[in-house]
Amino acid sequence: MNFVVLTIFPEMFNPFWEFGIIRRALLRKKISALTLNIRDFAKGKHRITDDRPYGGGCGMVMKPEPLAGAIRAAKKKVPESKTILLTPQGRTFNQNVARELASFDGLILISGRYEGVDERICHDYIDYEISIGDYVLTGGELAAMVVIDAVARLIPGVLGSSDSAEKDSFSCGLIEHAQFTRPRTFEGEDVPEVLVSGNHGEIEKWRFETSLIRTFLKRQDLLKNRSLSSQEIEILKKWCRDIEKIINSGGKRGRFSKVSNNHH
Ligand code: 4HQ
Numbered sequence: 001m002n003f004v005v006l007t008i009f010p011e012m013f014n015p016f017w018e019f020g021i022i023r024r025a026l027l028r029k030k031i032s033a034l035t036l037n038i039r040d041f042a043k044g045k046h047r048i049t050d051d052r053p054y055g056g057g058c059g060m061v062m063k064p065e066p067l068a069g070a071i072r073a074a075k076k077k078v079p080e081s082k083t084i085l086l087t088p089q090g091r092t093f094n095q096n097v098a099r100e101l102a103s104f105d106g107l108i109l110i111s112g113r114y115e116g117v118d119e120r121i122c123h124d125y126i127d128y129e130i131s132i133g134d135y136v137l138t139g140g141e142l143a144a145m146v147v148i149d150a151v152a153r154l155i156p157g158v159l160g161s162s163d164s165a166e167k168d169s170f171s172c173g174l175i176e177h178a179q180f181t182r183p184r185t186f187e188g189e190d191v192p193e194v195l196v197s198g199n200h201g202e203i204e205k206w207r208f209e210t211s212l213i214r215t216f217l218k219r220q221d222l223l224k225n226r227s228l229s230s231q232e233i234e235i236l237k238k239w240c241r242d243i244e245k246i247i248n249s250g251g252k253r254g255r256f257s258k259v260s261n262n263h264h
Pocket residue numbers: 086087088111112113114115116130131132133134135136137138139140143
């Protein structure tokens with residue numbers, strides 16, 4: 001995967017390329033990264049990249065000519081690539097969009113500043129408009145980093161075998177199971193017994209059940225927007241039976257019985 005970023009602040013990306021998995025992926029040539037300064041494609045002594053909006057109003061708009069020049073230069077460097085404009089008007093970014101983008105040879109990400117880019121650029125030069133969420137940033141640079149980060153880790157060979165992308169949250173539509181490491185007891189709380197049992201079948205089962213219950217408790221929207229496997233249905237039904245048992249036994253003792261013994 002070849003990433004090209006178009007920005008008037010290319011230095012913002014320096015630390016991004018220099019750490020962790022992204023750095024390793026660049027060194028191993030699993031991905032390539034290039035930042036082009038939009039200002040280098042602007043004409044005139046002052047190399048101006050913005051101008052006042054037609055029709056008046058506050059703020060500035062990114063001029064189309066420097067952007068078009070930068071996009072053409074980026075296309076020359078990576079011919080088989082898609083252009084992405086980071087904008088709050090775009091399709092909301094998620095793991096499915098990341099997977100779709102990871103299938104391309106190259107991505108040209110355009111990080112605007114000011115009030116946005118001239119509409120004619122959006123029409124003629126942009127394949128995807130993407131938003132990283134419903135909030136307003138001061139520029140598209142952080143949004144581009146979010147997209148690059150999520151896409152890069154899906155490229156084969158970018159993650160080590162120990163941190164496989166397919167075992168992660170969202171890859172199966174569920175959030176991650178709980179994680180524990182040493183010490184075995186921390187501030188009076190023990191690691192669940194099953195995880196130190198050495199029984200790998202039981203551990204897998206426990207992990208699957210906890211990611212399902214955590215998704216149910218924290219992110220019901222994820223379960224509602226997805227079909228359930230027969231295994232998941234079995235687990236959910238078992239919980240229903242367990243909950244019914246609790247309700248039924250509680251009913252026999254009466255509503256306010258054993259209040260003093262309640263555990264909070
Ligand atoms: N922007 N997701 C760039 C965003 C944004 C977002 C605001 C994009 C400012 C110039 N980008 N303009 N949300 O807030 O991608």
